[in-house]
Amino acid sequence: MTGPGPSPGLLDRRLLFVTGKGGVGKTSVASALGMLAAQHGKRTLVCQVDAKGDLSDFFGVGPLAFTPTDVRAGLSAMSMDTEESLKEYLRLQLKVPLLSRIGPLARTFDFIATAAPGVKEILTVGKLTWEVRENHYDLVVVDASATGHVVGQLGSPVAINDLVKVGLVRNQTDWMIDILTDPARTGVVVVTMPEEMPVSETLELIERLEDETDIDVASVIVNRVLPELFGRGEETIFDRLCEPDARELLGAEVGSGVEAVLAGAQLAVSLRRSRVPHLERLRDGLPDGLPVLYLPFLFSRSHGVRATAQIAESLGEELGF
């Protein structure tokens, strides 16, 4: 966890890795975080690490590339491409003069990346930390790998340090590790939702991050929290309304569709209720002091930029903006 002093505000960090179990809405939260930061005047980059990701849909733009695209004021988005990252690295860092001399890079790259452990990971993490180091952006939000692989990704500079004893890569990993392990600059955001597997994976991931890396967990974001329908004591009223005489009375007032409406309400109540134990297990299992943010389930038709804006708004409220 963080060292002495309070943790910096989520958006005051420089590099946020957003991860979570598949299907919890990792990408939508990452794009909303980016949008919110940009709205608050931060030059922001959102980067999708998974090439097959759909980040562009969340900003309502066309396909993204390694070179960042401006998606709105102060907000850029890019898609990680490790081969491009390698080329950039060779050009900028090693000052390799004639790229053509390296030979058929595309073909050799695949081999190296597959054969040498952590190469793809380091090229990803290296590019992201580089953007931070060079101050190209105030905040870099990473739509990172899912829980299963993110520890390996974040731990890659250290792993490479252990494996590669000499060479230029070795010199490079030091500053990456500096940025990654500084809680004032880097944090992991774990997205989850109140269901069994996502909660279990979240707790496991946070434990692994703490055991296996020195990277700070900045926040847990619980996505798709279903609304509580009734206040204190109101559930008894609802139960009473579900009884035959009440149904009849209601039907006479608002039509026969009331049966469907009551069935729907019962479903809504039981769905909400079924989530409660998972939320409790999550809260009980998380380290003390780790901020938890809640985002409501979006009952919306849209799932593009409009939905991203709605999530950004909810996030802003949760963060006290």
Place this chain on the structure above:
Amino acid sequence: MARRRHQPAPVEGLEQLCAAKEVLVSTGSGGVGKTTTAAAVGATAAAQMGIKVLVLTVDPARRLANALGMERFGNVETRVPHEAFVAAGADPQGELWAAMLDTKQSWDDLIRLHAPDAATRDAILANPLYQNITGKFVQSHDYVAMERLYEIHTSGRYDLIVVDTPPTRNAVDFLDAPERMADFFSSKLLRWLIAPYSSRVVGFASKPFYSVADRILGTQFLEDIAEFFMLFQTMYDGFVERARAVTELMGSNQTSFLVVSTLEVAPAREAEYFLELLSARRHHVGALVLNKVLPEVLLDRDGTRSAKALAKRSPELADALTGGLGLDADVRHVSHVLGEIGDRYLDYQVVAAREAEQRKELSEVPDLVLSVPYFTDDIHSLERLLNLGEQLW
């Protein structure tokens, strides 16, 4: 609609599918209930059809393992005890076996089985890169899952094998894994790269590459890699042969795919993509299984009207009801309850309508579309698994 090579008659039910096929591959994006679906299909096939079934899963939740009557899955195939079925109220005609894919363990087994001699075997197992490569690479999960499937299928130990695929974002990686591995071992590139280290003579053509690679990674490291792949070369023929065989099995009429999804936006898009891809490659899509489907009652048109009336007239209705039913409650609370019921119905209807649309689009390709209602809890008992299986049957 895509043309299919096998199965001239449409698949009418899961039982027919389980009877006709030897391998069912459960695919879909993360979090859609792929593992649970595979387990439910396997358990139900064993219980109802009197056949010997193996569920080969990747990373089951502990409670799912418990549901199958086991503390924990192991890499070894284990029979789900007959008593577990009896306790779940079933009288199984067949046998259910389960195994988990432990990537590292499976790789070690593979090396032990196929290494040409003890020295090569030990050298590979001791290679510092071996553990890294076999343990950490997603591709290596995919590949070894295929190897394992192939080994089990050719052993003839089971009538039906239900495979849960690794949680890759891209299900195609799974299908392509054997071929990619074979390509990799047969590539000229690999030989070219290994050559200087085996002959200790750096070829003229490859010199610039090595000097750069050495500067980046360090010579020792490249030598370690080279040693590792030279050792692997000795098993080259076996890899290529098995890769071809398992690719053939995937495309044969013994194999069918279950595409599992929910109707949420992202998983549905993934499922759509995968359905198209399987058709294009002429794989057999046995069924589309849709999990967490919201009930049709949410799409009721009369319901919409009543919900709107409730939301709009809640204060006035609350007055009438409180009196009419003799409710012992504050009228404002009654009003809130009524308004909330109406509003939430309309909220859920928006989602249900979007999902119905999505379902229609997805249903165009497969013969068989099966829906599983939204369970409010996860499935942790064999009884519930069998229950789910029966709904799919």
